[in-house]
Amino acid sequence: MRAFEYSSPRTTEDAIRLLSAEGAVALAGGTDLLSLMKDGAAAPSRLVNLKAIPDLTGAHETDGGLHIGATTRLGPLGEHRVIRESFPAVAQAIAGVRSRQVLSMRTVGGDLLQRPRCWYFRAGFGLVPMHDGQSMAKTGDNRYHAIFGNAGDAVFVNPSSLAPPLIALGASATVLGPDGERTVAVEDLYRTPASSDESEFTLGAAEIVTGVTIPMRSSSNATYEIRNRKGFDWPLAAASVAVSDGGARVVLGHAAPTPWMSAAAAGALAGGISEASAEAAGDAAVADAAALSGNGYKIQLARVAVKRAALAAM
Amino acid sequence: MAEYVWPAAGDRLHIGKHISRLDGPVKATGRAKYAYDVNRRGMLWAIMVQCPHAHARITSIDTSAAEAMDGVVRVHVIQDVGTEIQWAHDEIVAVAATSEEVARDGAAAVKIEYEVLSHFVNERAVDEAPDAQPAQAETTGDPAAAMASAPTKSSGAYHVAQIAHCSLESHGQVAEWQDEETVTLWASTQAISGVASQLGEQIGIPASNVHVETQYMGGGFGSKFSVDRWGVVCAQLAKDTGRPVKLMLDRDQEVSVAGARPSTHAEVSTAADADGNVVAWDSKSWGSGGPAGANSPPLPYVFSFDNQTHMHTSVPTNTGPARAWRAPRHPQACLVTMRALEDLAHAAGMDPLDFFLKNIEKTGERASTYVEELEKGAELMGWRDRWRPRGSGTGTVRSGLGLALHTWGGRGHRSNCEVLAYRDGLVEARIGSQDLGTGTRTIIALVLAETFGVAVEQVKVTMGRSVLPASGASGGSTTVGGVSGATRRAALNAVDAVFERIAPRLGTEMANLELRNGQLHFKDGSMAAMPWRQAAALIGVNPVSATGANPGPGQLNDSGVGGIQMADVSVDMETGVVSINRMVAVQDCGLILDMKLAESQVYGSLIMGVTYALTEERVFDPHTGQMLNAEMEFYKLAGIEDVGEMIVHMMTGPGYDERGVIGLGEPPVIAPGAAIANAATNATGVPINEMPMTPERVLAAINGGMA
Structure with missing residues (x-):
C-alpha cells in the first residue's frame, strides 16, 4: 500500500487548500474509498478527512428547501422528519442500502460520488x-x-443510491473549489468518460460537494x-x-454510466399517476x-422498477 | 469385559438431548483463536504473487526489486521459469516480510513475464471445448425401446453452475520451527493427522516431527484436506528465515483457487407408463471443475430404473481446480434427477408427491424410510392441502411447492481415542480429531460423559493436535461416527479399568460396580452408592488410561441415510426474483447423539442450499479467464433475510436409533436446490432448470428464453 498523508481540517477553506496537492483525495465515510485503496484501484498520496468540518454535516430547512450537508450520514438522514414526510423517494433509497454498517458510515456526498462497482x-x-481495441x-x-x-466504450453503471431520488426531486448540489462556490443540478455532477483517463464526474481539481438542497415542492x-x-x-x-404540479421526473439508477433521466417516462406521468400511466411510464422508460x-x-427490470416506483408514489 | 453398545432409550443421560455446543461462548466472544489469529514473536507475513493469466508459460521472474525492499526478508519462487500455468490466480512467488503491508508491496514489486497461451473457461459451450473427454455410456435394460412405447414422456436440459467453497476463514497457516527437524503448523485444516504426514514428506522430515494444531476452524466444506502448496511454502519460508511465518490466502485467492464445486449440465429424457411408473431414463451430462474436468454425477440419483442409460463428458477448463464440496457430485445429480422427475410427473398429470411415492420402491433399501419421511414432510408443509398443479397461480407474485430426495453414506472413519480418569474426578478424552465447527468437541464430551454417567461439564476434551491419537480427516460425514465410536469404546474400557483399579480398594469385585447418574453403585447393594468424585479418589496418583478405536467391536455406527426436503417459494413474475417462504427438511441419520447439533447441521445446510440455489456462482471473464467475482460483493452468499422459515424434523426412535451413529455433514445440503427449483417451476408454470436461479435466468425461462 502506498504511504499517504492524513489530514483532518476543521474548515472547508483548509480542506480545499489541502486537496490542491497532486494525488490528494477527499475522504468522507470511506465505505468506497478504503476498499478501492485495499484493492489497489486507488493510491492517493494524501487523504483529506471532511468529517471533522462542522459546516458540512446535518440537514436543515432553508428558504431554498431542505439543505443536507455532504458528510451527513445516510442512516440518520433516513430518520429525518422532512425526509420521511416529504421525500419518501430518498428514505426508500436509503432503506435500500440494507447494511447497518454502511448506513452508519456512508455520507450523502460519498454516496453521490462513489465509484462504479464494475x-x-x-x-x-x-x-x-x-x-484488443474493444x-x-x-x-x-x-x-x-x-x-x-452504452453506445460508446463506457458501459459501467452509476451506483449511487441517492442520485436517482435527488435528481427526480430537482435537487441541486453546492460545489466548492479553489475558484469559489457554484451550484449545479445534481444530474450535472455526472458525465460519461470516453476513456479510463477521464473522470465520470464533472468536478474540477480540488473541488468538493459541500451539500445538496432539495426544493420544498x-x-x-x-x-x-x-x-x-x-x-x-x-x-x-x-x-x-417524482410527480408535482410542475411536472414529472423519472430517473433510473444502475442503468447507465450516469443516473439516467427518462423524459419519455416523465411525459407518460405528466397527467398524473394511475395504473395505466405507471405501466406506460415503464414502457416509455425502456423504449430506447x-x-x-x-x-x-x-431492460425488463428497469421497466418494472419505473412502473412500481410510480405506483408507490401514487 | 465391556459390552460395546449405546445405552438403551430409557438409560440415556445425554444422548439425544438438546445440548449446546461447548465452544459456543468462546466463539461468540472472540476468545477462540483460529489459525488466522495466531501471532508469534518475530513472525513474518507471507503474500503470494498470482498469475493474471488463465493459461500461460512463465518466461522470466525478477525478484530483485522485492528483495531490495526494506522489511522483505525472503522471496521464494514457487513455480519457476518454463512452468505452464493452467489457471488464473495460481501462485508463482511468495514474499515474506516483517509486516503484511510490506509483504504486499514486495509481492507487487516482483516482475514476472509470461507467454500467454489460449484458454478455455466456458464449459457450458461443450462443443467449443478443446479437450472434452466423453466416457462410455452405462446402460441397463433397453431405454430406447422402453421410451418408444411409453405413453408419457418428458425431456429437459438442466444446468448447475460452478460454485466456490468460499470459507469464511481462508486457507492458510502459521509455521514455526522448534529446531532443525521439528515444526509446528497452526493450520486451518479438516485433517490434522493427514497434513502432518503430507508436510513431513514434502519437506523431508519425519511426520512425527510435524505438529499440526487446529483448535477452531472457520469452514472447509471439503476444501481443506491437503497441506497444499501454500502450507509447504509457509513451512519452507519459516525454515529459511528462522522465523515464524503466517501465510493466509486473500479472499480473491480463496474464492478463485482454493476450492470449486464442478458444474453439471445435463440433457435428460424420461418416460412413464400409464400408471405413472417410470420406465425409462436417458441422460447425457457434462461439466467442469477446472483442469481435471469433472467426474460424472451419479445419474439417475437415488432412483434406479429398469431401463436407463447415462453418458458423461468431462470438460477440462483453465479455472481453479475442483475440491470436494459437501456431498461431492450429489447436489448436482439431485437437481438434474429431481427436476427431470418433477417434469415427468407433470407430463403424467400427477402430484409429484404421489409420483415419487408411486416410484419409491425404485430407491432400493431405503424405500420405507423415504415413505415415512415424505409423509412427515407433507404434514409439516401442509402439502396435501396446499399443492396445486404447475402454473395454477395468478397475479404478479406466485407461490409453489417442490420436493426432492437425497441419500448419503456417512459411516464413521478410522479414529483412536485415549481416555484418562484422574483421582480428582476429571475424565479426559484425547483424540487427534479436529472440530470444523460442526460440534465434534461437544460430541466427544457428550459420549464420554454419557459413558461415565457424569455431567458434560465434568469431562475434558483434548483434541485438535496431530500428536494425539490419530483420527481421520473430517469429510464425507465420517467424523461423528468415527469419534463417537472410538470415544465410546475408550470410555467403556476406561470405566472397566477404573473398576479394576478401585474394586480391590473397596473390597468388592469389578463386576459388582456400576457408574450411573454421577454415582458409583454397588449392584448387590452391599454398600450405599457413592459420588463419582469420592470413588475417583481411590484411583491414586496415576490416572487410569484406556484406549478405543473405530472401527471396533460392537455395532456403534452404520452407513446410508435417506432424507427429503420440501420448498415453498414465491416468484415475482415480472422481476424473476425467487423468495423462500419455507423449507421443510426431514432427515434420518441413525442414533442422534445431540439433537441440537443435529438440527443445527440441517439449518446450516438449508442456508447453504438456498445460497447455491439462488445467488452463488463463479463468473469467468472470457478475455482473461480470470474470475470476475472473486470477492464477496458479487460472489453472493445468502443473508438471513433470504433464508425464509426453516422447519427441521429428525427421524428418531425404533428403526433409526438401533442403527447407531451415522454422519450428517453432507445429506441435508444435497436437496435444497432441487426442492427450490421444483417449487419455482410449480409456481411459475415454466421449467426453472438452472442454478443459481437469478432474476436473469428466471425471467429468461418465464419469457421463453427471450430475456
Missing part, C-alpha cells in the same frame, strides 16, 4: 476497460452493465429497487419518480434501451 474496474482494468465489458461478461448510454415521489438478494446487495435496477450481449433482462 468488476473490470474493481479488478484494475480501468473504468473504460479495453481489450470495450472489455461490452465483449465480456456484462450482466450488471448499462442498458442506456410538494410532490408524489418514491423509489423502487430490484435486487437478487434481500439483504445487502446492489440493485439490478432502480428507479425514482439497448441490451449488451448479456444484460437484456435488465
Whole structure:
C-alpha cells in the first residue's frame, strides 16, 4: 500500500487548500474509498478527512428547501422528519442500502460520488476497460452493465443510491473549489468518460460537494429497487419518480454510466399517476434501451422498477 | 469385559438431548483463536504473487526489486521459469516480510513475464471445448425401446453452475520451527493427522516431527484436506528465515483457487407408463471443475430404473481446480434427477408427491424410510392441502411447492481415542480429531460423559493436535461416527479399568460396580452408592488410561441415510426474483447423539442450499479467464433475510436409533436446490432448470428464453 498523508481540517477553506496537492483525495465515510485503496484501484498520496468540518454535516430547512450537508450520514438522514414526510423517494433509497454498517458510515456526498462497482474496474482494468481495441465489458461478461448510454466504450453503471431520488426531486448540489462556490443540478455532477483517463464526474481539481438542497415542492415521489438478494446487495435496477404540479421526473439508477433521466417516462406521468400511466411510464422508460450481449433482462427490470416506483408514489 | 453398545432409550443421560455446543461462548466472544489469529514473536507475513493469466508459460521472474525492499526478508519462487500455468490466480512467488503491508508491496514489486497461451473457461459451450473427454455410456435394460412405447414422456436440459467453497476463514497457516527437524503448523485444516504426514514428506522430515494444531476452524466444506502448496511454502519460508511465518490466502485467492464445486449440465429424457411408473431414463451430462474436468454425477440419483442409460463428458477448463464440496457430485445429480422427475410427473398429470411415492420402491433399501419421511414432510408443509398443479397461480407474485430426495453414506472413519480418569474426578478424552465447527468437541464430551454417567461439564476434551491419537480427516460425514465410536469404546474400557483399579480398594469385585447418574453403585447393594468424585479418589496418583478405536467391536455406527426436503417459494413474475417462504427438511441419520447439533447441521445446510440455489456462482471473464467475482460483493452468499422459515424434523426412535451413529455433514445440503427449483417451476408454470436461479435466468425461462 502506498504511504499517504492524513489530514483532518476543521474548515472547508483548509480542506480545499489541502486537496490542491497532486494525488490528494477527499475522504468522507470511506465505505468506497478504503476498499478501492485495499484493492489497489486507488493510491492517493494524501487523504483529506471532511468529517471533522462542522459546516458540512446535518440537514436543515432553508428558504431554498431542505439543505443536507455532504458528510451527513445516510442512516440518520433516513430518520429525518422532512425526509420521511416529504421525500419518501430518498428514505426508500436509503432503506435500500440494507447494511447497518454502511448506513452508519456512508455520507450523502460519498454516496453521490462513489465509484462504479464494475468488476473490470474493481479488478484494475480501468473504468473504460479495453481489450484488443474493444470495450472489455461490452465483449465480456456484462450482466450488471448499462442498458442506456452504452453506445460508446463506457458501459459501467452509476451506483449511487441517492442520485436517482435527488435528481427526480430537482435537487441541486453546492460545489466548492479553489475558484469559489457554484451550484449545479445534481444530474450535472455526472458525465460519461470516453476513456479510463477521464473522470465520470464533472468536478474540477480540488473541488468538493459541500451539500445538496432539495426544493420544498410538494410532490408524489418514491423509489423502487430490484435486487437478487434481500439483504445487502446492489440493485439490478432502480428507479425514482417524482410527480408535482410542475411536472414529472423519472430517473433510473444502475442503468447507465450516469443516473439516467427518462423524459419519455416523465411525459407518460405528466397527467398524473394511475395504473395505466405507471405501466406506460415503464414502457416509455425502456423504449430506447439497448441490451449488451448479456444484460437484456435488465431492460425488463428497469421497466418494472419505473412502473412500481410510480405506483408507490401514487 | 465391556459390552460395546449405546445405552438403551430409557438409560440415556445425554444422548439425544438438546445440548449446546461447548465452544459456543468462546466463539461468540472472540476468545477462540483460529489459525488466522495466531501471532508469534518475530513472525513474518507471507503474500503470494498470482498469475493474471488463465493459461500461460512463465518466461522470466525478477525478484530483485522485492528483495531490495526494506522489511522483505525472503522471496521464494514457487513455480519457476518454463512452468505452464493452467489457471488464473495460481501462485508463482511468495514474499515474506516483517509486516503484511510490506509483504504486499514486495509481492507487487516482483516482475514476472509470461507467454500467454489460449484458454478455455466456458464449459457450458461443450462443443467449443478443446479437450472434452466423453466416457462410455452405462446402460441397463433397453431405454430406447422402453421410451418408444411409453405413453408419457418428458425431456429437459438442466444446468448447475460452478460454485466456490468460499470459507469464511481462508486457507492458510502459521509455521514455526522448534529446531532443525521439528515444526509446528497452526493450520486451518479438516485433517490434522493427514497434513502432518503430507508436510513431513514434502519437506523431508519425519511426520512425527510435524505438529499440526487446529483448535477452531472457520469452514472447509471439503476444501481443506491437503497441506497444499501454500502450507509447504509457509513451512519452507519459516525454515529459511528462522522465523515464524503466517501465510493466509486473500479472499480473491480463496474464492478463485482454493476450492470449486464442478458444474453439471445435463440433457435428460424420461418416460412413464400409464400408471405413472417410470420406465425409462436417458441422460447425457457434462461439466467442469477446472483442469481435471469433472467426474460424472451419479445419474439417475437415488432412483434406479429398469431401463436407463447415462453418458458423461468431462470438460477440462483453465479455472481453479475442483475440491470436494459437501456431498461431492450429489447436489448436482439431485437437481438434474429431481427436476427431470418433477417434469415427468407433470407430463403424467400427477402430484409429484404421489409420483415419487408411486416410484419409491425404485430407491432400493431405503424405500420405507423415504415413505415415512415424505409423509412427515407433507404434514409439516401442509402439502396435501396446499399443492396445486404447475402454473395454477395468478397475479404478479406466485407461490409453489417442490420436493426432492437425497441419500448419503456417512459411516464413521478410522479414529483412536485415549481416555484418562484422574483421582480428582476429571475424565479426559484425547483424540487427534479436529472440530470444523460442526460440534465434534461437544460430541466427544457428550459420549464420554454419557459413558461415565457424569455431567458434560465434568469431562475434558483434548483434541485438535496431530500428536494425539490419530483420527481421520473430517469429510464425507465420517467424523461423528468415527469419534463417537472410538470415544465410546475408550470410555467403556476406561470405566472397566477404573473398576479394576478401585474394586480391590473397596473390597468388592469389578463386576459388582456400576457408574450411573454421577454415582458409583454397588449392584448387590452391599454398600450405599457413592459420588463419582469420592470413588475417583481411590484411583491414586496415576490416572487410569484406556484406549478405543473405530472401527471396533460392537455395532456403534452404520452407513446410508435417506432424507427429503420440501420448498415453498414465491416468484415475482415480472422481476424473476425467487423468495423462500419455507423449507421443510426431514432427515434420518441413525442414533442422534445431540439433537441440537443435529438440527443445527440441517439449518446450516438449508442456508447453504438456498445460497447455491439462488445467488452463488463463479463468473469467468472470457478475455482473461480470470474470475470476475472473486470477492464477496458479487460472489453472493445468502443473508438471513433470504433464508425464509426453516422447519427441521429428525427421524428418531425404533428403526433409526438401533442403527447407531451415522454422519450428517453432507445429506441435508444435497436437496435444497432441487426442492427450490421444483417449487419455482410449480409456481411459475415454466421449467426453472438452472442454478443459481437469478432474476436473469428466471425471467429468461418465464419469457421463453427471450430475456
